[in-house]
Amino acid sequence: MTFITIAALIFGYLLGSIPFGLLLTRAAGLGDVRSIGSGNIGATNVLRTGNRKLAAATLLLDALKGTAAVLLASQYAAELGLWAGFGAFLGHLFPVWLGFRGGKGVATYLGVLIGLAWQVALIFAAVWLLVAVLFRYSSLAALCAAIAVPIALWFLATPQLAALFAVMSMILFIKHRANIQRLAAGTEGRIGAKG
Numbered sequence: 594m595t596f597i598t599i600a601a602l603i604f605g606y607l608l609g610s611i612p613f614g615l616l617l618t619r620a621a622g623l624g625d626v627r628s629i630g631s632g633n634i635g636a637t638n639v640l641r642t643g644n645r646k647l648a649a650a651t652l653l654l655d656a657l658k659g660t661a662a663v664l665l666a667s668q669y670a671a672e673l674g675l676w677a678g679f680g681a682f683l684g685h686l687f688p689v690w691l692g693f694r695g696g697k698g699v700a701t702y703l704g705v706l707i708g709l710a711w712q713v714a715l716i717f718a719a720v721w722l723l724v725a726v727l728f729r730y731s732s733l734a735a736l737c738a739a740i741a742v743p744i745a746l747w748f749l750a751t752p753q754l755a756a757l758f759a760v761m762s763m764i765l766f767i768k769h770r771a772n773i774q775r776l777a778a779g780t781e782g783r784i785g786a787k788g
């Protein structure tokens with residue numbers, strides 16, 4: 594690993610570690626989003642404040658920081674976009690400013706994917722929507738989409754990109770282990786369910 598790749602990784606990490614969910618809810622006077630629901634800083638937990646606009650803004654900004662990291666670093670070299678994107682993903686999951694306790698990474702994962710292979714991001718979205726409509730579990734939809742992405746990248750992009758997203762997908766599964774346990778137990782909350 595060269596100095597420039599380390600710099601791209603750090604740049605991506607710092608960009609990805611901006612906790613938009615926390616910043617937006619505080620700015621709106623809703624307090625610390627980590628004190629409600631799952632304690633997470635992502636859009637799903639922001640939605641638990643009852644403010645859909647803030648949740649949508651969090652989703653968009655968490656995705657855009659992944660895309661921005663890729664596009665900005667890619668201006669210097671295409672390979673640097675991969676490192677910066679991976680850094681942004683890790684920054685969202687483990688932000689230094691919050692004691693390395695961040696979100697679950699789905700929006701930033703998608704944002705990085707948009708920056709590196711937007712066609713496969715459409716596959717992610719299609720799988721997510723199909724599973725969400727059929728089963729009404731957001732977590733299951735995200736995990737199924739995360740399985741589809743490395744496979745699609747293997748056929749439509751490069752082995753290097755497929756390998757990167759295989760690692761990112763494994764990390765997503767680890768971050769969603771509590772959701773997986775609830776899915777297995779039948780206690781995971783469904784999309785649109787009250788309470």
